[in-house]
Amino acid sequence: YIYGGGWNEAQTGSGTEALTLGLSKEWKSFYNSQDGTYNYENYMYEIHKGLDCSGYVGWTIYNTLETKSNHGNGYVLKAEEMTKSFANMKLGSYKDSIQNAKPGDIVSMANAHVYIVLAVCEDGSLLIAHSSPPGVKISGTYDQNGNSNSQAVEYAQKIMKTYYPDWYSRYPDCTVDSSFTEPSNVSLFHWNSKTLKDVDKLNSMTVNQIIQTLFQ
Known part of the structure; x- marks a missing residue:
């Protein structure tokens, strides 16, 4: 980073x-x-x-x-402006909520951060890719009940440990804080099919299927 x-x-x-x-x-x-x-x-x-x-x-x-x-x-x-700006560029649509997030969606945070959604877990937590100190990594958000030991964190740890072991050995933290999904802090950009097609049908896959498609 x-x-x-x-x-x-x-x-x-x-x-x-x-x-x-x-x-x-x-x-x-x-x-x-x-x-x-x-x-x-x-x-x-x-x-x-x-x-x-x-x-x-x-x-x-x-x-x-x-x-x-x-x-x-x-x-x-600017991170906090990406979702609206990309929508204004006619690349997709903007929402001031991350409900019904999909793989590939971009989330801007009002406190100047931005990340990419990789998958939505059953407990409501998001598996994400982003660059945050110490660097580019895959992380998991809290679940919908505010628990930090979410499914997404577990998935993130497995991915980083399996596919990026050197990085994981140095920087094992795969958790992000509650601000990443705080309703008042986030907005969402969803690609339109003209700009970015879901060739692999990720939107209809389970989390495990998404991970298998992306990393194997």
């Missing part, structure tokens, strides 16, 4: 990495130079070394929708 990572030097929009298809070699080399004591505050605005929350979501969308690097303005925007 780099505060300002993914943005341009002026912090007004997408930077080089967020307009590039594929992974930056500098991200991996910077990761390899760190350990479990990593503190993002020591690397503020060293924008080429990693991604912040908006940078990650913007990079992910660019790599999903675009077919060549350095095309257009990209998708890096």
Whole structure:
């Protein structure tokens, strides 16, 4: 996680990495130079070394929708404005609620964070992908009753431990706090089928089927 990572030097929009298809070699080399004591505050605005929350979501969308690097303005925007902005761009629809969230939906948080929904669990918890200190990771929210030991957290731990063991050994925390689903703090963006088709039919899958499709 780099505060300002993914943005341009002026912090007004997408930077080089967020307009590039594929992974930056500098991200991996910077990761390899760190350990479990990593503190993002020591690397503020060293924008080429990693991604912040908006940078990650913007990079992910660019790599999903675009077919060549350095095309257009990209998708890096202020985290709290992403859901409304993407709806205004006619890419999908906006809701001020995360009820009925679907895989691929984007959630903006009023306290300046943004994440991608991977799956909705039976207990109402969300399995999510986001960039938050110490970095890009898969996490689980609290369940609908406010319990932190949710199904999504359990799934997140299994995914990170199985598929990203080196990361998990350094940074094992896969839980996010209650603000991630607090009704007054969140809004949701849902893609329209013209912009992003659900080719794998993730919307009709169980959580286990989604995980198997994404990670195996």
